[in-house]
Structure formats: C-alpha cells, structure tokens
Amino acid sequence: MTLEKPGDLLGAIGGVPLPPNEVVVEAAGVEKWFGRLHVLKGVSMTVKRQEVVVVIGASGSGKTTFIRCVNHLEKIQGGRIFVNGHLIGYREVGGKLVEDREKNIAKQRQEIGMVFQRFNLFPHMTALQNITEAPLLVRKTPSAEAVEMGRALLARVGLSSKENVYPNQLSGGQQQRVAIARALAMKPALMLFDEPTSALDPEMIGEVLEVIKELAREGMTMIVVSHEMGFAREVADRVVMMDDGQIIEEGTPEHFFTNPTHERTKSFLSKIL
Amino acid sequence: MSSPRPRPRPQRLQSAVVPVGIAVVAVLVAGCSSSASSTVHLNWNYFFDSVFHPDSQIQNGLWLTVSIAITSQLIGVTLGTFAALAKMAKFRPFRIIANVYIWLFRGTPLVVQIVLFYFGLSVAHIYGWPTINFLGIKIDGAVQAGVFALGVNEGAYFAEIVRAGILAIDPGQMEAAKSLGMTYGQGMRRIVLPQAARVIVPPLGNEFNNMLKTTSLLVLISVPELYTVFNRKQGNYFAPFEFYLAAAVWFLLLTTIWSVIQAWIERRLAKGTAGSANAGPGLMDRLFGRSPTLGEEAPVISGGR
Numbered sequence: 001m002t003l004e005k006p007g008d009l010l011g012a013i014g015g016v017p018l019p020p021n022e023v024v025v026e027a028a029g030v031e032k033w034f035g036r037l038h039v040l041k042g043v044s045m046t047v048k049r050q051e052v053v054v055v056i057g058a059s060g061s062g063k064t065t066f067i068r069c070v071n072h073l074e075k076i077q078g079g080r081i082f083v084n085g086h087l088i089g090y091r092e093v094g095g096k097l098v099e100d101r102e103k104n105i106a107k108q109r110q111e112i113g114m115v116f117q118r119f120n121l122f123p124h125m126t127a128l129q130n131i132t133e134a135p136l137l138v139r140k141t142p143s144a145e146a147v148e149m150g151r152a153l154l155a156r157v158g159l160s161s162k163e164n165v166y167p168n169q170l171s172g173g174q175q176q177r178v179a180i181a182r183a184l185a186m187k188p189a190l191m192l193f194d195e196p197t198s199a200l201d202p203e204m205i206g207e208v209l210e211v212i213k214e215l216a217r218e219g220m221t222m223i224v225v226s227h228e229m230g231f232a233r234e235v236a237d238r239v240v241m242m243d244d245g246q247i248i249e250e251g252t253p254e255h256f257f258t259n260p261t262h263e264r265t266k267s268f269l270s271k272i273l
Numbered sequence: 274m275s276s277p278r279p280r281p282r283p284q285r286l287q288s289a290v291v292p293v294g295i296a297v298v299a300v301l302v303a304g305c306s307s308s309a310s311s312t313v314h315l316n317w318n319y320f321f322d323s324v325f326h327p328d329s330q331i332q333n334g335l336w337l338t339v340s341i342a343i344t345s346q347l348i349g350v351t352l353g354t355f356a357a358l359a360k361m362a363k364f365r366p367f368r369i370i371a372n373v374y375i376w377l378f379r380g381t382p383l384v385v386q387i388v389l390f391y392f393g394l395s396v397a398h399i400y401g402w403p404t405i406n407f408l409g410i411k412i413d414g415a416v417q418a419g420v421f422a423l424g425v426n427e428g429a430y431f432a433e434i435v436r437a438g439i440l441a442i443d444p445g446q447m448e449a450a451k452s453l454g455m456t457y458g459q460g461m462r463r464i465v466l467p468q469a470a471r472v473i474v475p476p477l478g479n480e481f482n483n484m485l486k487t488t489s490l491l492v493l494i495s496v497p498e499l500y501t502v503f504n505r506k507q508g509n510y511f512a513p514f515e516f517y518l519a520a521a522v523w524f525l526l527l528t529t530i531w532s533v534i535q536a537w538i539e540r541r542l543a544k545g546t547a548g549s550a551n552a553g554p555g556l557m558d559r560l561f562g563r564s565p566t567l568g569e570e571a572p573v574i575s576g577g578r
Contacts, residue, residue, distance in 0.1 A: 102457060
C-alpha cells in the first residue's frame with residue numbers, strides 16, 4: 001500500500017495546529033474495579049502533544065481497560081484523567097467525583113479518536129458513510145464538506161476505490177484502515193489504539209501499522225496498546241509496561257530492547273520477541 | 274441453465290404438498306356426499322358467492338380488517354419500541370413503567386382487554402368512545418376501542434422482540450458510536466436500531482400475520498370486520514359451514530398476500546449484508562413451513578405467544 005504523499009493524513013483533516021510540549025493526557029492515580037476485581041491500581045501517565053506512547057503487557061494487565069478509561073468508555077472509581085485540561089467523564093463536587101452529563105461526555109469524546117481491536121465499523125453503511133456519519137451528525141459539518149474530507153481520508157489510507165463498499169466486503173486490514181479514517185474525521189487531538197492489529201491476519205498487519213506510523217510522523221498524539229515491538233521501536237517515544245493493574249516500567253523503546261530491569265518485563269519480552 | 278444463484282428448491286416440496294392437498298379435498302368430498310344423503314343440504318352458492326362475488330358488507334369487512342390490522346400494528350411497533358428502550362434505560366422509573374406495562378398486557382387475555390376497554394370504560398363513564406371524524410372518515414367508537422386494545426396488546430409483545438433485536442447487536446457498535454462523540458440517543462437511532470431492524474423484520478412479519486387474524490376477536494364488540502360479517506351471515510341463513518369456510522378463504526388470502534410482501538421486504542433488507550445471496554426463506558418455504566436451511570438465516574426471535 002502506498003500513501004500518496006507523506007504528511008497528508010492530517011492534511012486531509014486540516015493538520016495539527018497545536019504546538020508540542022503541551023500536556024494532552026494527564027492521568028493521576030486511576031483506580032478501577034470490575035466488581036471485586038481490582039483492575040487498575042493507581043495508574044498515572046502523562047502524554048505530551050505529538051508524543052506516541054506504546055503500552056505493552058500481558059492480557060489481563062489492565063492496558064486495554066486503561067485506554068478505555070481515557071475516553072470514559074469505562075468508569076473509574078478513583079483518580080483523575082484530564083485530556084486537554086478537561087476532567088474526563090466527571091465533575092468534581094466537594095472533592096468527590098460525580099459522573100458528568102451525557103452531553104458533556106459526548107463532547108469530550110469528540111476530541112479523542114479511538115480505534116478498536118475488532119474495527120467496529122458500522123456494517124449498514126458504506127466505507128465513506130462510516131467516515132462521514134459522525135461529522136454530519138455530531139459536528140453538523142455541511143454534507144459536501146464532509147464527503148470531501150471523507151474522500152480525502154480514504155485516499156490517504158489507500159482505499160479511494162472502496163468508498164461505496166460495505167465493510168463485510170473489505171479485508172480486515174482494509175476495515176481497520178477505514179476505522180482509522182473514521183476516527184480521524186472528527187479531527188481528534190488524541191488517538192487511542194486498542195490492539196489495532198491483533199485481530200488481523202499476519203499479512204495485513206503491515207498495511208495498518210504503516211498508516212499508524214504515518215500518523216505518528218505527522219505529529220498525532222497517540223496512546224497505542226500493542227505487542228508489535230518492531231513497530232514500537234520505530235514510532236514510540238515511550239514504552240509503558242503494565243502488569244497487574246500497575247505501570248511497572250517505563251522508558252524508551254531502546255531501553256526495553258537492551259536492558260529491561262523488571263523481572264516481569266524481561267519474561268514478557270522474552271515471550272513476544 | 275447456469276444462473277448465478279442456483280435456488281435449491283427441490284421437487285420434494287411439491288411432492289409433499291400434493292398428497293396433503295388431495296387428502297383435504299377427499300375429506301371434503303367425502304363429507305359432502307355422506308351427509309348430503311341425510312337431511313343436511315349444503316348450499317355451495319353461499320360459499321362461491323361470498324368468495325367470488327363479495328357483497329358490500331364483505332368488501333367493507335375486508336377493508337376494515339386490513340385497516341384495523343395495519344393501524345394496530347403501527348401502534349404496537351411504536352409502543353413496543355419505546356417500551357423496549359424504556360426497559361433498557363438507566364433511569365429506573367422508565368424501567369418500572371415498561372415492566373408493568375408488559376406484565377399487565379401479556380398477563381391478561383386480549384379478549385378481556387377488548388371488552389374492558391370498550392364496555393368497561395364506557396359503562397363506568399371513564400371514556401365513552403364517541404364517534405370521531407378523521408380526515409372526512411367517520412370512525413366508530415368500537416373501532417377505536419378495538420384498534421386501541423389490539424395496538425396496546427401488540428406493543429407489550431413487540432417490546433420483547435425489539436429488545437431482543439437490540440441485544441443481538443454487538444455492544445462494540447454503541448461503543449464505536451460513543452467514541453465518535455455520539456450520545457446514546459444518536460447511537461441508538463443511527464447505528465443500533467437500523468441494524469436491529471434487520472433482526473426484527475422476520476418476527477414482525479409473523480406478528481402482522483397474527484394481527485390480520487386476531488382482528489376477528491373484535492366480533493365481541495360488534496366491529497363489522499370480516500369475521501363479524503360472516504358470523505352474521507351464517508346466522509341469518511343458517512349456513513355455518515359455507516360462510517365460515519368462505520371467511521377462512523378470505524383470511525387465507527389476506528395472510529398469503531402478506532407473505533408475498535414480507536418475502537419481498539426481507540429480500541430487500543438483506544441486500545448489502547453479509548452473505549446476502551441467501552435472503553431468508555423463500556415464499557414457498559414460508560407458506561408451507563419448510564424449515565430453513567442452516568447458515569445464513571437471521572436469528573429467529575419469537576414473540577412468545
């Protein structure tokens with residue numbers, strides 16, 4: 001797959017206007033229970049603009065749950081998550097967290113794109129409609145403008161010829177590329193990727209990672225849950241290792257390749273590398 | 274010879290239907306000939322006239338049956354959809370209201386609901402069902418009460434069908450909608466319900482088939498629909514066999530026409546969906562109840578009646 005011009009993925013949605021070094025995500029002491037199961041035990045993380053953070057860890061370590069908390073698909077029972085300075089999902093009333101109104105939460109989510117492991121494209125809509133639906137419905141973008149942007153995004157992910165095709169006629173890799181374009185169409189300030197390649201056949205992983213790398217090069221702020229260490233080495237500014245609901249090690253990709261310190265990290269990496 | 278979509282509809286079906294048809298005819302003929310020799314004389318003209326030259330009463334009855342069925346079904350679909358959404362709402366009072374509604378109307382006989390709404394409410398001076406004028410058409414109070422009872426009853430059943438349809442949709446769809454900044458309502462309306470509709474249509478067809486026939490219960494409050502007309506005729510002429518048989522033929526005609534429409538709708542809806550070449554059971558299978566082949570079939574949700 002070829003992207004026509006480098007630097008164009010974000011160009012298709014008007015670019016990233018904001019400067020680096022500004023904090024986009026600030027998570028502090030996030031606590032999460034599923035019933036009696038304590039899945040996040042005080043997770044803290046800061047992500048600056050244009051930074052790419054790759055989260056690794058065994059299944060059940062809480063990494064997927066954590067990024068689902070960042071756009072409030074999961075409630076949290078303690079701590080705070082801020083995105084662009086807004087407390088996500090809650091209002092503070094007398095030092096206590098009270099869940100925010102649905103409308104406000106929906107508004108916050110417009111700034112946060114998410115790509116799912118199983119794509120979750122809308123099967124009753126064409127590739128183009130999948131992309132234009134939210135801008136039309138939520139942002140009230142004029143139809144012509146939304147379609148133009150949708151086509152530009154499809155072109156950038158190499159799927160121009162598929163605009164009138166339904167998701168079930170696309171391969172997994174193509175579906176995931178449409179899903180990325182769909183998330184970008186809302187012009188998010190932050191992108192969350194929840195194991196974007198783990199439901200794909202091996203030969204399709206490359207084309208999806210290529211799109212994500214492209215986004216990283218263009219300066220999109222991202223948190224990516226992934227086990228693709230080669231990808232992490234190439235694009236991550238930071239790798240975060242989670243285990244049993246906690247961040248146990250954090251560093252550059254090189255650090256993880258050359259001298260991981262924690263025993264759990266060593267044994268985990270020895271299994272996936 | 275080699276059409277793109279070979280349709281595996283074998284001779285087997287006909288070979289099953291033909292003997293059954295012959296058996297039915299044989300029983301009818303045997304019944305006529307043996308009883309004709311005794312005192313009972315069947316006047317087949319009553320039957321043939323009712324079927325082939327329906328008088329204005331029958332025509333009006335037909336019209337009334339169809340319009341009552343359609344109106345009641347529309348009310349049922351609307352009420353049922355809202356009840357299903359209310360039953361799944363976060364807000365507890367909505368859930369309670371929906372549950373009480375479903376509990377009451379599924380837990381009591383439709384017959385009781387019909388007479389209670391019409392006779393009960395009017396005699397108790399709660400609501401007298403006055404005749405109303407709707408777009409220049411006079412609608413009798415009994416018709417209103419009948420449509421109301423059928424519609425409200427249908428809604429209670431339909432709520433469960435809609436709920437099952439919504440639950441059949443992957444929760445990831447609503448999550449994707451929310452992650453794009455849609456509210457629950459927007460996600461429901463634009464993403465989940467259109468997909469649930471595909472699951473709901475086959476049982477909806479069965480519900481409407483039922484509704485066409487259930488209108489005959491309105492004989493209890495003297496709504497002059499199809500069955501009421503034939504019920505009167507058979508009494509007037511004392512020819513129950515001929516007239517009830519004619520009533521059966523008319524109802525069979527209505528449900529058969531509906532089957533054709535339903536099959537067409539399902540075929541259209543199936544376009545653009547996964548493996549849509551096989552779009553549910555065909556008309557013959559539907560009419561004669563051959564079990565569908567496994568695989569592409571949409572999940573079947575019964576109304577539980």
